[in-house]
Amino acid sequence: MELSSARGSVALLRGDEIVCSAAWTQEQRDEGRLFESVRSALAASGVPVKLLDAVVAGRGPGSYTGIRMAMTAAHFLAAPHGRSAYFVGSAEAVALEACEETGVERVTVIGDARRGAAWLGRFRRGDDGLVSLVGGWTLLPLEEVRRAVAEEPVVISPDWPRLRERLGTRVQDIDVRRVRHRYPSAEWVGRTALLRMSGGAVSDPREPLYLHPPVVAPSGADQ
Numbered sequence: 001m002e003l004s005s006a007r008g009s010v011a012l013l014r015g016d017e018i019v020c021s022a023a024w025t026q027e028q029r030d031e032g033r034l035f036e037s038v039r040s041a042l043a044a045s046g047v048p049v050k051l052l053d054a055v056v057a058g059r060g061p062g063s064y065t066g067i068r069m070a071m072t073a074a075h076f077l078a079a080p081h082g083r084s085a086y087f088v089g090s091a092e093a094v095a096l097e098a099c100e101e102t103g104v105e106r107v108t109v110i111g112d113a114r115r116g117a118a119w120l121g122r123f124r125r126g127d128d129g130l131v132s133l134v135g136g137w138t139l140l141p142l143e144e145v146r147r148a149v150a151e152e153p154v155v156i157s158p159d160w161p162r163l164r165e166r167l168g169t170r171v172q173d174i175d176v177r178r179v180r181h182r183y184p185s186a187e188w189v190g191r192t193a194l195l196r197m198s199g200g201a202v203s204d205p206r207e208p209l210y211l212h213p214p215v216v217a218p219s220g221a222d223q
Contacts, residue, residue, distance in 0.1 A: 001056070003063065003069055005063065008037075009183075011041070013194065021186060021187055026066065035073065055077045055086065056085070056088065057087055058088060059089060071206065105124060107131070108120065108154070112166065118142055118163060145167060156180050
């Protein structure tokens, strides 16, 4: 399951084969739509939940509400059958997809962090076929986006139309031909998890990957 961006999706994989999948535009976060899509996928495949080897969800960065919804749903589906849900980074999955598609070994993923900022992660593909984050996550002001992506060979963004609008005239300094608008997908979240599990890698933590520090209301402030 993948709900970190404006497009939600679910997919059922058997090995590297996509048995069935569904995607929808998330104008509003809709838990009912998620579970309806999961039920439809399982019904179409004839596979009951108890026979799933793993239930996987993307953990961002991206929409905090969407990420929490997907991670909670994965735990809800896995736990009754004695399994733990497995979590991978949504940006990691879309970076792996881009590497597979383009043949490059280095991809930068950037997204809208709101509050006048963007999040950015640089990924490199290793000999095991997986991508790994290089140098940690960066949260940067919008005015620094041009400099941050200037030398990157491939830039992926699930939020590029919104980022482009917020950058305004600053977007003129970016070679937009190298920026690809792409949403993370449940298909590639699943494929990333399969690759990781085949190599014995453990799940990412069971918490959304959210880069802004928490905002705490002052004592006595209106809720």
